[in-house]
Amino acid sequence: MEKPILVGLLGLGTVGSGVVKIIENHQEKLMHQVGCPVKVKKILVRDVQKPRDVAVDPSLLTTSAAEVIDDPDIDVIIEVMGGIEETKELLLRALRQGKHVVTANKDLMAVYGSELLRVAAEYRCDLFYEASVAGGIPILRSLVDGLASDRITKLMGIVNGTTNYILTKMSQNGASYEDVLAEAQALGFAEADPTSDVEGLDAARKMAILARLGFSMDIDLDDVQVKGITQVTEEDLNYGKRLGYTMKLIGIAQRDGQKVEVSVQPTFLPDSHPLASVHNEYNAVYVYGEAVGETMFYGPGAGSLPTATAVVSDLVAVMKNMRLGVNGRYAVAPQYEKQLKTPAEIFSKYFLRIHVKDQVGAFAKITTLFSERGVSFEKILQLPLKEDGLAEIVIVTHDASQQDYEDILQQLGDLEIVERVQSSYRVEGEKR
Numbered sequence: 476m477e478k479p480i481l482v483g484l485l486g487l488g489t490v491g492s493g494v495v496k497i498i499e500n501h502q503e504k505l506m507h508q509v510g511c512p513v514k515v516k517k518i519l520v521r522d523v524q525k526p527r528d529v530a531v532d533p534s535l536l537t538t539s540a541a542e543v544i545d546d547p548d549i550d551v552i553i554e555v556m557g558g559i560e561e562t563k564e565l566l567l568r569a570l571r572q573g574k575h576v577v578t579a580n581k582d583l584m585a586v587y588g589s590e591l592l593r594v595a596a597e598y599r600c601d602l603f604y605e606a607s608v609a610g611g612i613p614i615l616r617s618l619v620d621g622l623a624s625d626r627i628t629k630l631m632g633i634v635n636g637t638t639n640y641i642l643t644k645m646s647q648n649g650a651s652y653e654d655v656l657a658e659a660q661a662l663g664f665a666e667a668d669p670t671s672d673v674e675g676l677d678a679a680r681k682m683a684i685l686a687r688l689g690f691s692m693d694i695d696l697d698d699v700q701v702k703g704i705t706q707v708t709e710e711d712l713n714y715g716k717r718l719g720y721t722m723k724l725i726g727i728a729q730r731d732g733q734k735v736e737v738s739v740q741p742t743f744l745p746d747s748h749p750l751a752s753v754h755n756e757y758n759a760v761y762v763y764g765e766a767v768g769e770t771m772f773y774g775p776g777a778g779s780l781p782t783a784t785a786v787v788s789d790l791v792a793v794m795k796n797m798r799l800g801v802n803g804r805y806a807v808a809p810q811y812e813k814q815l816k817t818p819a820e821i822f823s824k825y826f827l828r829i830h831v832k833d834q835v836g837a838f839a840k841i842t843t844l845f846s847e848r849g850v851s852f853e854k855i856l857q858l859p860l861k862e863d864g865l866a867e868i869v870i871v872t873h874d875a876s877q878q879d880y881e882d883i884l885q886q887l888g889d890l891e892i893v894e895r896v897q898s899s900y901r902v903e904g905e906k907r
């Protein structure tokens with residue numbers, strides 16, 4: 476019998492348990508593909524006594540990272556524990572000992588991905604991270620291999636399962652934000668600290684990784700404009716329904732010439748848009764390539780087995796490379812200098828909901844602000860409010876630059892007749 480490939484697992488939570496299950500249950504398929512057995516030799520956890528979702532030999536569990544990272548028999552480290560600084564040091568230590576690494580950690584890859592990939596290449600090691608973006612959807616491999624010959628101009632996606640779950644349940648069942656967030660946590664979709672999900676940071680990390688691969692530029696997390704879903708109200712969702720829109724937390728990475736924009740924000744999409752019917756914890760990434768046109772990748776973006784599928788598929792890729800002796804040949808340095816668009820170069824339609832004093836001429840003052848900057852309206856609603864003397868105005872604009880729109884918002888806030896700007900969202904979907 477061939478010598479097995481030995482794996483060290485860092486973490487045995489939601490994703491780690493799925494990894495152990497897939498390695499055990501799909502052993503025959505893995506053997507067939509790689510030609511030798513694969514075994515988990517050691518597992519790092521915080522608490523060896525904790526009840527687990529998967530049966531493992533207790534002697535495999537350890538609280539000592541060194542027992543896993545420095546074990547000379549271990550060929551591949553699978554990191555599914557999370558964390559940034561300490562985890563980075565552990566993975567660097569593993570790479571410098573010639574161990575290949577598979578990780579699901581977008582927090583780490585968004586911040587230190589370039590450095591880790593450089594070290595991996597230096598030590599002729601593989602470093603794969605398919606599970607870090609859109610869980611079980613093989614999107615990174617599709618960008619790097621499947622669309623290798625094309626020039627990607629736009630990536631647009633729902634890349635956070637937790638927020639999609641929350642928005643779906645709020646909009647379909649009128650459920651409360653707090654209750655649905657608790658459900659998403661219980662189902663294992665949310666991060667250990669769900670603030671990163673609901674504030675958009677998790678999606679921003681994934682968009683930075685996608686944009687880096689899609690555009691072959693060194694995009695940093697700081698280059699991504701981020702707004703989460705914590706301010707989204709039931710009223711906003713209801714207005715959306717009235718206007719034929721669905722609200723989603725959308726990541727957009729767009730390239731025009733050599734200039735790029737990357738953002739994550741709650742966005743209204745026409746109900747007919749393919750991303751509008753992506754519900755619950757499902758994710759989808761729309762990819763526009765100059766030659767291929769439009770493609771869409773859809774699947775479960777979070778959860779134990781779906782995410783573990785991506786992790787173990789990366790493990791298979793590492794093992795195949797080991798058999799062929801070609802590990803560490805994969806990392807490709809970015810091809811282009813990063814050039815970010817200015818706010819004057821980013822165009823979009825916007826949804827705006829404002830409360831104004833119900834006075835003669837109020838509406839004219841508002842329209843003047845828009846028309847002075849050449850921004851016209853696509854849709855307008857005006858409704859009386861229960862609050863005395865106030866009216867609610869809802870506007871959907873035609874395309875406006877982010878700069879013009881932000882200036883208009885600022886000036887609206889200064890108008891005496893404007894009581895408050897209730898909400899403001901980007902509107903996407905129609906091609907421009």
Ligand SMILES: NC(=O)C1=CN([C@@H]2O[C@H](COP(=O)(O)OP(=O)(O)OC[C@H]3O[C@@H](n4cnc5c(N)ncnc54)[C@H](OP(=O)(O)O)[C@@H]3O)[C@@H](O)[C@H]2O)C=CC1
Pocket residue numbers: 485486487488489490491519520521522523525538554555556557558579580581582606607610663664665666667776777778779782
């Ligand atoms: N959940 C999901 O759907 C997805 C998660 N991911 C990513 O996968 C990674 C893991 O997520 P998930 O499985 O949900 O997380 P969990 O919190 O469920 O599991 C984390 C595991 O790592 C162990 N661990 C954490 N920190 C340490 C430490 N300092 N020392 C030793 N052990 C530690 C924990 O030990 P113990 O069990 O003893 O507490 C636990 O077993 C994260 O990077 C996450 O962002 C990516 C895609 C989807």
Ligand SMILES: N[C@@H](CC=O)C(=O)O
Pocket residue numbers: 607609610634635636637638664665666672677776777778
């Ligand atoms: N918390 C993340 C998990 C997967 O990356 C999400 O909700 O998408």
Ligand code: NA
Pocket residue numbers: 605606607608609610611612613614615785
């Ligand atoms: Na993926």
